[in-house]
Amino acid sequence: MSAANQLYQEVILDHNRKPRNWGKLEHASHHAEGLNPLCGDHIFVYLRLRDASVEAIGFEGQSCAICKASASMMTQSVKGKRVDEAETLAREFREMALGKLDPSASGHHLGRLTVFSGVRDLPTRVKCAILPWHTLHSALHSIARASTEGDADPVPGSGLERAGHA
Amino acid sequence: MKSAVTTPRAGARADDLGFDVERVRQDFPILTLKVNDKPLVFLDNAASSQMPQQVIDRYVRYRSREHANIHRAVHYLSEVATREYEAVRAKVRALINAREEREIVYTSGTTESINLVMHGYGRKFIGADDEVILSVLEHHSNIVPWQMLAQESGAHLRVVPCNDAGELDIDAYRSLFNARTRFVAVGHVSNALGTVNPVKEMVAIAHAHGVPILLDGAQAAPHLQVDVQDLDCDFYAFSGHKMCGPTGVGILYGKAERLRAMQPFKGGGDMILSVTFDRTVYADIPQKFEAGTPPIAEVIGLGAAIDYLNGIGLDAIKAHEDELLRYATDRVGELSGVRIIGRARSKAAVLSFEVDGVHPHDVGTLLNEDGVAVRTGHHCAQPVMQRFGVPATARASFAFYNTLREIDVLVGAIRKVQKVFAG
Numbered sequence: 001m002s003a004a005n006q007l008y009q010e011v012i013l014d015h016n017r018k019p020r021n022w023g024k025l026e027h028a029s030h031h032a033e034g035l036n037p038l039c040g041d042h043i044f045v046y047l048r049l050r051d052a053s054v055e056a057i058g059f060e061g062q063s064c065a066i067c068k069a070s071a072s073m074m075t076q077s078v079k080g081k082r083v084d085e086a087e088t089l090a091r092e093f094r095e096m097a098l099g100k101l102d103p104s105a106s107g108h109h110l111g112r113l114t115v116f117s118g119v120r121d122l123p124t125r126v127k128c129a130i131l132p133w134h135t136l137h138s139a140l141h142s143i144a145r146a147s148t149e150g151d152a153d154p155v156p157g158s159g160l161e162r163a164g165h166a
Numbered sequence: 167m168k169s170a171v172t173t174p175r176a177g178a179r180a181d182d183l184g185f186d187v188e189r190v191r192q193d194f195p196i197l198t199l200k201v202n203d204k205p206l207v208f209l210d211n212a213a214s215s216q217m218p219q220q221v222i223d224r225y226v227r228y229r230s231r232e233h234a235n236i237h238r239a240v241h242y243l244s245e246v247a248t249r250e251y252e253a254v255r256a257k258v259r260a261l262i263n264a265r266e267e268r269e270i271v272y273t274s275g276t277t278e279s280i281n282l283v284m285h286g287y288g289r290k291f292i293g294a295d296d297e298v299i300l301s302v303l304e305h306h307s308n309i310v311p312w313q314m315l316a317q318e319s320g321a322h323l324r325v326v327p328c329n330d331a332g333e334l335d336i337d338a339y340r341s342l343f344n345a346r347t348r349f350v351a352v353g354h355v356s357n358a359l360g361t362v363n364p365v366k367e368m369v370a371i372a373h374a375h376g377v378p379i380l381l382d383g384a385q386a387a388p389h390l391q392v393d394v395q396d397l398d399c400d401f402y403a404f405s406g407h408k409m410c411g412p413t414g415v416g417i418l419y420g421k422a423e424r425l426r427a428m429q430p431f432k433g434g435g436d437m438i439l440s441v442t443f444d445r446t447v448y449a450d451i452p453q454k455f456e457a458g459t460p461p462i463a464e465v466i467g468l469g470a471a472i473d474y475l476n477g478i479g480l481d482a483i484k485a486h487e488d489e490l491l492r493y494a495t496d497r498v499g500e501l502s503g504v505r506i507i508g509r510a511r512s513k514a515a516v517l518s519f520e521v522d523g524v525h526p527h528d529v530g531t532l533l534n535e536d537g538v539a540v541r542t543g544h545h546c547a548q549p550v551m552q553r554f555g556v557p558a559t560a561r562a563s564f565a566f567y568n569t570l571r572e573i574d575v576l577v578g579a580i581r582k583v584q585k586v587f588a589g
């Protein structure tokens with residue numbers, strides 16, 4: 001089965017259709033915005049931390065199926081975890097997506113998140129899968145905006161906004 | 167495959183012009199590739215088109231038998247390289263019907279051509295509270311340079327809006343002119359939607375206000391017969407790699423008197439008459455704008471691409487591409503759950519679309535499974551995406567070597583995407 005066919009399977013399609021923990025979180029203590037300017041994925045992650053644990057988490061935004069499903073499954077797997085455990089998951093997920101962590105080996109904590117391992121064979125889509133984790137990391141560190149391209153915005157606001165282009 | 171209603175009348179006109187797509191395809195070695203075990207269906211020509219063997223051969227011949235630096239030495243190879251390099255100016259002049267060869271400036275591409283005008287013309291003649299008119303359909307390369315100019319000079323950008331079909335609002339354009347308007351920069355053909363703008367009329371309106379105008383022809387030069395004297399534009403910019411030529415080379419056409427009035431963009435060798443530490447006397451146009459060693463092989467490759475396109479015939483190319491676009495618009499348009507974005511009456515070779523409930527990037531990845539290459543994203547035209555309220559689109563863009571059969575493959579692949587996501 002090809003990498004793409006392997007990726008677009010039921011688990012991921014289901015989370016895309018019915019994202020879990022969807023929506024803005026009331027009384028969030030931390031939040032961050034994630035942007036992938038290459039494909040327009042744009043998500044917001046909200047957290048409520050208590051005693052260094054993720055008490056509640058939510059997300060919303062506009063994105064491709066891989067990004068949305070990744071965010072949805074991320075929220076499920078970090079809810080109730082300690083911050084350092086969430087950070088470990090973020091690191092392991094990133095390494096798996098980049099092909100640096102073998103999902104079939106033991107010693108990692110990814111569990112069901114290994115459904116995303118196929119993304120390593122789709123280099124143009126790796127960022128889509130990682131963006132939610134990137135954004136989570138930013139939220140945990142209260143960095144307002146995560147971007148897969150640094151903070152390079154191809155159309156920085158100036159004259160255009162003034163002129164209006166509705 | 168569906169009803170007879172949408173079946174085209176078998177490319178009548180292109181055929182009449184002696185066009186045979188199967189024969190043409192044999193010139194393009196890359197078209198025999200398989201991707202994911204499927205024949206490559208290359209529908210990303212607006213980003214960069216493919217090269218025929220004739221251009222590749224010309225490039226290799228230069229590299230293996232003719233290379234030396236130009237304009238600098240009296241030896242045999244330098245003379246050959248200089249002659250071949252300069253000969254391309256005449257081909258470009260003829261292609262776009264410029265008055266004189268010195269109105270043809272070699273650049274690295276459309277982006278550099280526009281930046282050259284921004285620096286050479288804009289920084290000299292546009293100041294605080296002056297206005298530059300662009301359109302909402304522009305590629306970022308015809309937005310960002312003007313924005314940079316606005317930031318440093320205090321000038322303002324005014325933007326021509328478009329209607330829901332993706333056609334520019336020419337009345338709004340007319341009403342943007344005032345005593346502060348100094349420049350207009352608009353695309354000839356939109357890369358995101360395919361709209362062919364009424365540029366001849368837009369040039370006339372600008373000139374009626376005494377304002378010069380640049381046309382971004384990156385998407386027009388590969389598809390349309392361009393006549394800069396008939397259009398009467400002041401500047402025209404395009405890229406080699408979108409018209410079967412190499413990357414790294416492009417053209418800026420400018421009316422001689424405009425180019426003369428401009429300041430140079432880059433300083434260096436080859437753009438001077440004399441240099442002392444007190445003073446440099448610049449060379450005449452076009453050399454004034456061609457500092458440093460240029461992409462010689464690429465320019466010569468562009469010349470071969472122009473010869474190739476002329477050999478096929480620009481009218482035959484247009485006829486075949488119009489047929490492809492008509493067929494694709496019918497076939498993709500009849501799929502339920504698919505929305506075509508950009509329904510202008512006058513369009514060229516581009517079909518942007520959305521599949522309900524499926525992000526364009528997922529569409530692109532799954533089409534690739536069937537060997538179909540489309541571009542997904544904002545197409546370096548984020549204001550267009552904002553105008554149509556989408557984060558991105560999938561875009562199929564055609565070249566004369568594409569076939570109706572390939573469009574059938576595209577349509578079948580879109581159906582498969584819908585099936586996957588219907589779950």
Ligand SMILES: Cc1ncc(COP(=O)(O)O)c(C=O)c1O
Binds near residue numbers: 213276355357385546
């Ligand atoms: C309309 C338009 N303008 C400008 C450009 C920039 O061309 P280049 O990247 O060759 O400089 C493109 C290419 O995508 C284009 O489509």
